[in-house]
Amino acid sequence: MVLDFLLPSPPKSWSGDKFHAKITTPTKATVEPVGRHFLAHARRHIHSRTFSEDEKVISEAEAAAKNAAEGAQDDSDLGDEPEDPAMLRRDPKDWKDQDQYAVLGLSALRYKATEDQIRRAHRRKVLRHHPDKKAAHGGLHDDGFFKCIQKAFETLMDPVKRRQWDSVDPNVSDAVPNPKSKADFYKSYGPVFEREARFSNIQPVPLLGNAESSQESVEAFYDFWYKFDSWRTFEWMDKEDGEGHDSRDDKRYFEKKNKAERAKLKKEDNARLREIVDQALSLDPRIKIFKEQANKSRNAKRREKEEAEKKAAEAAAAAAAAAEAARIAAEETEKAAREDNKKNKELLKRAVRKEKKNLKALIKDNNYFLPAGQTAGPAEVEKQLELLDALLDGAKGLEQLEAVRVTLENGVKNGDIAEVFKAEVAKRSA
Amino acid sequence: METVIGINFGSTNSSIAVLAPNGHFNVIANADGERMIPSVVGFSNDEEVSGTQALQQVVRNPKNTLQGFRKLIGKKFEEVKASSDVTHPDIVSKDGIPAYKVTFKEQEHIFTVPEIVTKHLKHVHEEAEAYLGNKVTGAVLAVPTYFTEHQREVLAKSAADAGINVLQTIKEPVAAALAYNFGQNPTKGDAQDKTALVLDMGASSFDVTVLSVRSGIYTILETAHDEALGGEAFTDELVQLVAQEFKKKTKVDVSGNKKALLKIRTAAEITKKQLARSASAPCSVESVAEGLDYHASINRLRFELAATKLFAKCNALIEHILEKAQLTAGAIDEILLVGGATRMPKFQSRIRDIFPETPMRLDQESDEAIAVGCAAQASLIAGFEKEDIAASTKENITVAPHTVKPIGVTGPNDEFFTIIPSHTPLPAKRVFEFGQAADGQTEVYFALYEGEQDPLPPKKEKVEKVDIGSDDEEEEEEEDLPVKPTYHKTTLLAEVVLKELPAGAKAGTLKIEATVQVDASGKTIITLREKKSGKQVRAESA
Numbered sequence: 001m002v003l004d005f006l007l008p009s010p011p012k013s014w015s016g017d018k019f020h021a022k023i024t025t026p027t028k029a030t031v032e033p034v035g036r037h038f039l040a041h042a043r044r045h046i047h048s049r050t051f052s053e054d055e056k057v058i059s060e061a062e063a064a065a066k067n068a069a070e071g072a073q074d075d076s077d078l079g080d081e082p083e084d085p086a087m088l089r090r091d092p093k094d095w096k097d098q099d100q101y102a103v104l105g106l107s108a109l110r111y112k113a114t115e116d117q118i119r120r121a122h123r124r125k126v127l128r129h130h131p132d133k134k135a136a137h138g139g140l141h142d143d144g145f146f147k148c149i150q151k152a153f154e155t156l157m158d159p160v161k162r163r164q165w166d167s168v169d170p171n172v173s174d175a176v177p178n179p180k181s182k183a184d185f186y187k188s189y190g191p192v193f194e195r196e197a198r199f200s201n202i203q204p205v206p207l208l209g210n211a212e213s214s215q216e217s218v219e220a221f222y223d224f225w226y227k228f229d230s231w232r233t234f235e236w237m238d239k240e241d242g243e244g245h246d247s248r249d250d251k252r253y254f255e256k257k258n259k260a261e262r263a264k265l266k267k268e269d270n271a272r273l274r275e276i277v278d279q280a281l282s283l284d285p286r287i288k289i290f291k292e293q294a295n296k297s298r299n300a301k302r303r304e305k306e307e308a309e310k311k312a313a314e315a316a317a318a319a320a321a322a323a324e325a326a327r328i329a330a331e332e333t334e335k336a337a338r339e340d341n342k343k344n345k346e347l348l349k350r351a352v353r354k355e356k357k358n359l360k361a362l363i364k365d366n367n368y369f370l371p372a373g374q375t376a377g378p379a380e381v382e383k384q385l386e387l388l389d390a391l392l393d394g395a396k397g398l399e400q401l402e403a404v405r406v407t408l409e410n411g412v413k414n415g416d417i418a419e420v421f422k423a424e425v426a427k428r429s430a
Numbered sequence: 431m432e433t434v435i436g437i438n439f440g441s442t443n444s445s446i447a448v449l450a451p452n453g454h455f456n457v458i459a460n461a462d463g464e465r466m467i468p469s470v471v472g473f474s475n476d477e478e479v480s481g482t483q484a485l486q487q488v489v490r491n492p493k494n495t496l497q498g499f500r501k502l503i504g505k506k507f508e509e510v511k512a513s514s515d516v517t518h519p520d521i522v523s524k525d526g527i528p529a530y531k532v533t534f535k536e537q538e539h540i541f542t543v544p545e546i547v548t549k550h551l552k553h554v555h556e557e558a559e560a561y562l563g564n565k566v567t568g569a570v571l572a573v574p575t576y577f578t579e580h581q582r583e584v585l586a587k588s589a590a591d592a593g594i595n596v597l598q599t600i601k602e603p604v605a606a607a608l609a610y611n612f613g614q615n616p617t618k619g620d621a622q623d624k625t626a627l628v629l630d631m632g633a634s635s636f637d638v639t640v641l642s643v644r645s646g647i648y649t650i651l652e653t654a655h656d657e658a659l660g661g662e663a664f665t666d667e668l669v670q671l672v673a674q675e676f677k678k679k680t681k682v683d684v685s686g687n688k689k690a691l692l693k694i695r696t697a698a699e700i701t702k703k704q705l706a707r708s709a710s711a712p713c714s715v716e717s718v719a720e721g722l723d724y725h726a727s728i729n730r731l732r733f734e735l736a737a738t739k740l741f742a743k744c745n746a747l748i749e750h751i752l753e754k755a756q757l758t759a760g761a762i763d764e765i766l767l768v769g770g771a772t773r774m775p776k777f778q779s780r781i782r783d784i785f786p787e788t789p790m791r792l793d794q795e796s797d798e799a800i801a802v803g804c805a806a807q808a809s810l811i812a813g814f815e816k817e818d819i820a821a822s823t824k825e826n827i828t829v830a831p832h833t834v835k836p837i838g839v840t841g842p843n844d845e846f847f848t849i850i851p852s853h854t855p856l857p858a859k860r861v862f863e864f865g866q867a868a869d870g871q872t873e874v875y876f877a878l879y880e881g882e883q884d885p886l887p888p889k890k891e892k893v894e895k896v897d898i899g900s901d902d903e904e905e906e907e908e909e910d911l912p913v914k915p916t917y918h919k920t921t922l923l924a925e926v927v928l929k930e931l932p933a934g935a936k937a938g939t940l941k942i943e944a945t946v947q948v949d950a951s952g953k954t955i956i957t958l959r960e961k962k963s964g965k966q967v968r969a970e971s972a
Binding site (some may be wrong): 003005006007008009010014017018019020021022023024025026027028029030031032033034035037038039040041044045046050051066303321 | 481601608649807823825827828832839849853857864865873880922927937938948954971
């Protein structure tokens with residue numbers, strides 16, 4: 001607070017700093033435990049701190065909290081690289097040729113630097129090289145390098161321009177590894193693919209991997225790299241600035257020239273990448289192993305197949321022979337059976353005929369089965385023979401004929417042949 | 431994530447506020463869209479209702495509609511004046527505590543006052559959670575200044591039963607001061623030591639508090655309250671007015687008809703609120719009595735005339751409290767208005783009679799100030815452990831020695847410049863900046879005095895004028911403004927001289943910072959420091 005009050009010179013009565021009286025004894029009263037100022041009061045009371053002590057503690061705590069909140073603001077990830085005196089003397093007009101990363105002190109990170117890192121690096125450089133600051137330290141009013149810093153920052157913060165610069169950054173190698181080198185394949189090609197991966201429109205990019213990588217991943221890797229979609233552009237290398245030409249024809253001419261140049265460079269770059277991938281594929285020990293494995297498995301399969309075919313043919317032949325033999329055997333049995341059958345039938349017929357003959361003989365021997373005392377006239381004989389024929393027709397098969405014969409013979413023996421014959425005729429011909 | 435709210439549990443209305451992510455305080459509306467949630471609990475046939483819904487059934491079901499239960503918190507049955515009639519619920523004693531007898535689900539139930547408070551607070555809490563969409567982890571409640579420790583405890587317990595984690599209970603005028611940010615952010619234009627008059631006119635009482643703020647710490651100097659004053663008293667006047675008029679028009683006397691009066695009240699309440707904004711407002715009540723309606727427009731002047739006595743009472747209470755606090759009207763730096771009834775234009779203009787120049791704070795929605803202040807306090811202490819909050823509100827911390835007389839410096843014409851005012855809790859520290867009086871002065875003399883307030887000027891006998899027409903004359907008469915307190919009699923406390931200042935500086939250009947510190951025992955430390963050269967001198971009393 002400023003009081004509208006001016007302090008006078010000491011009066012004559014003054015004879016040294018002195019306390020004359022104490023303040024009137026304070027009275028006790030209750031303060032309201034509300035608000036942040038009361039919190040401060042309570043804090044001072046609890047920790048028995050004075051005002052200045054409390055202020056100090058609080059400001060320290062606040063600073064600590066602020067630091068904690070800005071913990072990510074630690075610039076150790078940016079490294080601390082020395083500034084090349086030649087770089088400091090650069091003419092800002094040639095900013096296109098300067099190493100944009102080195103100007104901001106990011107040579108170690110380069111295309112890997114995040115936007116935040118670039119921003120912080122820029123801030124750090126500005127603090128050091130701002131012309132006002134240099135002037136304040138008695139330096140010359142030389143803002144050359146400061147302009148370089150601003151240009152580099154502008155370039156790197158603009159995603160399009162940064163890509164253009166990254167595309168042609170001379171400090172990142174474009175070299176194709178020597179295919180004849182005896183160096184470890186993974187060690188020499190791994191970093192190359194990592195480096196080239198930054199140009200891919202598709203992220204993440206499959207990397208080379210190591211000897212243990214699976215066949216699928218290796219195949220996917222080569223598949224990806226043969227179809228590589230690169231954003232690398234060569235606008236930065238434009239020899240003539242398309243802008244600033246008065247004549248439209250001039251402009252068009254330079255534009256055309258630049259475009260052609262860019263296309264050429266792009267084509268070359270694609271060829272270069274293709275070469276790297278081709279080389280890698282031809283040198284990749286894993287591919288060789290996979291090929292051998294494939295060969296081996298192919299051979300093994302073929303052998304297996306042949307064996308299986310042979311076995312199958314043998315089995316088929318055996319089966320055919322067995323079938324033929326069985327067929328012949330069956331035919332033979334059938335033939336025999338047929339002949340047997342024929343013989344049986346003949347025998348049966350013969351037996352039936354014999355039986356019928358027996359019966360006819362029987363009837364002739366026994367008075368044509370007429371009752372005793374009745375003489376056999378030709379009419380009766382004919383009638384009895386008709387009856388016998390009907391009986392023989394009714395009795396089918398050998399067994400029945402035999403049964404008829406036995407019955408009739410019994411009838412002859414018992415003397416009641418006439419009745420038996422009648423009954424038998426009635427029974428069989430019914 | 432802590433979600434904390436401020437709850438103003440008023441005797442008529444309650445409100446809830448919460449700190450929004452944008453840094454502003456939001457007052458939460460209930461499901462019915464009301465920012466002022468009626469402090470009413472009701473029982474209909476088979477349902478328990480709260481807030482707006484409960485209030486809506488008051489005419490239909492007055493016996494089972496409980497209002498004004500805050501006044502009964504922590505009281506014994508004998509202390510309660512039971513006004514039992516058709517329009518009020520029955521109050522009975524249960525273990526010596528007042529309880530309401532209500533019919534609910536066709537059965538008689540008895541609910542004690544704390545139980546009803548719990549029901550109401552639970553409802554309010556649920557509304558807050560429904561609005562915020564997540565669990566409320568803590569709340570700060572406001573209580574009237576006249577609440578005893580016992581009443582605070584009963585309220586806190588009821589709130590705990592309602593599932594509310596009560597972080598702290600704070601006094602209503604203090605909450606309002608916090609909402610108005612009174613003396614919290616001292617700047618060059620806004621002194622850190624001020625005194626405010628908090629006028630809280632709610633629906634059912636008028637609370638006046640003299641509140642001092644010293645470096646952001648509040649101390650209540652004096653408080654008074656009148657339960658007969660309040661928005662409802664003004665509504666009553668309007669009801670009388672309407673009843674008289676109704677009688678004149680229809681020859682039907684409704685003075686004994688409680689139901690008719692209740693109907694008029696509901697309409698009069700709305701009319702009163704409208705009159706705060708417009709010069710006249712319609713008042714219509716359908717079927718007041720005997721099937722007759724009342725439709726009329728009421729003039730603000732007529733209402734103010736009818737309520738003149740009430741306004742006079744308000745002013746009398748304010749004058750009384752100033753006298754009790756031994757303050758002149760000029761010693762009040764700000765007037766903080768709290769409560770819906772303070773919106774009445776006549777109320778404000780009558781206060782202007784006492785304080786013609788004092789800034790009147792209206793920037794906070796007056797009936798939401800307390801809830802907002804509670805929310806501010808809640809958000810402040812949300813991160814603390816409950817034990818720590820309890821420990822810091824204990825008497826060993828809150829009871830602090832306060833200065834009795836102001837400490838300051840005297841100018842050449844005996845004028846007194848206060849450095850540490852009276853009523854400042856100790857320890858205290860103030861830093862002021864001074865210039866030097868003469869060109870080329872190399873030594874400055876700093877003398878610290880304690881001032882004694884001059885006796886208050888004799889009180890003018892004022893005749894309360896009932897006639898509104900003479901308002902203009904009245905104002906003309908009161909030309910002399912109330913003076914700031916003066917301190918002519920002083921006691922020299924200490925003398926300190928800062929020597930060897932840079933030579934050749936023009937008068938007033940050196941910046942000399944004087945730090946005056948008084949600790950709890952009254953020990954004084956003075957430090958003078960010239961800012962540019964860093965030259966300083968320190969003196970300490972024995």
